[in-house]
Amino acid sequence: MKKEKPKIMHSLKIVDQYHFKNVPSKQQKLFFDFQKNHPYSTISVQNKKLEYIVSGKGERTLVFLHGALVKSDMWFYPITKLEDKFRIIAPLFPSQMMGAQEATDFISSILKKENIPKATFIGYSYGGGVAQYFAEKHPDLVDRLVLSHTGILGRENSINQLKKFRRVVKFSPLFLIKMKLKKRIECISSSKWNEFHKAYFARSSSELTKRILLDYSENMLKLECETQNFPTDKRKWKGETIVLGT
Template identity: 40%
Template structure:
């Protein structure tokens, strides 16, 4: 426990000094109260957070290259009514089949037969694949700020990105991170978002970006080789997006068409973009809870 607390102190003191005190305190309290568990899956050791006291379980799958603590605001609101399982996904990504093994391993260890499976961005891709493969284990599918995983040209797009990135100087990645986190100063959580990304990317170098793309290629190849029927999941679905999200909002309407039994919601918040969960955590969390309560209650 002392090592756990020392690690938290290092994170907060090193990266969150300029964050408003009440925000860093909320973040620190959540981490301190919920030390991660370890699990072996697919021949590797992973970590995950298990918290909450409800009878219904929610699995929260994170975006690419950021800590699973991106869900801390959502988890704080839900943990009094739901049991939450939040895997720490590798920052350089993983194969789709490996991700499924990890989720199944956590559910088995925690003795959970069925859960709400929620994914943000990259996590939404994993959630879609899991629901297609294991519909019997899904109460409701929640897709937030994510795209389409069944795409005939996706492997070619990744290979093209790999060719380009191998020629980009390493300092450009720091510049890209700066650009991604400089906007939306109107949000009271602007400094927190900036600190969170500085922490998440503090150990990321060019070879990690390349490895992430290599793993993305494996991810897509796993999906294609599985021969699973695209959008096979026909159960209750929640789809969330933000108008100003240039990364994934272009897929929003198509996702809604594929998942016909869905409730959808579009955030129209100033400069929220792809980082709505970071910049407007209260609004995001309230809508997240409202939608899963509504959708899950209707299915019972």
């Protein structure tokens, strides 16, 4: 086993070198140092072994919820900038995501294990939907919400849109789906992090399978169906919500 480990690590580095070859070396170092210095902790929730990042120090806690088809390390830059002043939790949702209640149980279990009474939740895309659902279920555990690139829970026609997406995934060849994802990646707004964003999402796309996409579409539909029961005029969460635009 000891002789095989370097080969595995070497193989991973080759994959990373391929996707990140055009990324500035300083950004590469920040990202790969983050991965090295932030190993995942594990927790058992309903007989499932799940993972999350825990780091930082401080009286207040930030919970980072990642989007679909990416991982907790999408938050590497804000985490490294904030972990000296805040405690950080970043759950790793399975590649096919989870239903809203299952994700909420996962997060609640982490907070209980880490003795965290309350936190600010930062959610991107799918993670933003989970953050809103969690705040409705457990408003007493939430300081505030910070949402980015996500929709409002229970919005009109969302279920029909997700059913349409599921049909597209089911009947489209995987290479066509990846081509569409690649085009979306190429449309990322220009910034000094442009090459990094392209590399990160390209690597995430390369790991996709048809099964992952089908499971993902099913769980996104499940999440939306679960949130339809929330009355829009009687929301439990009445705290501060910050919406980020880019």
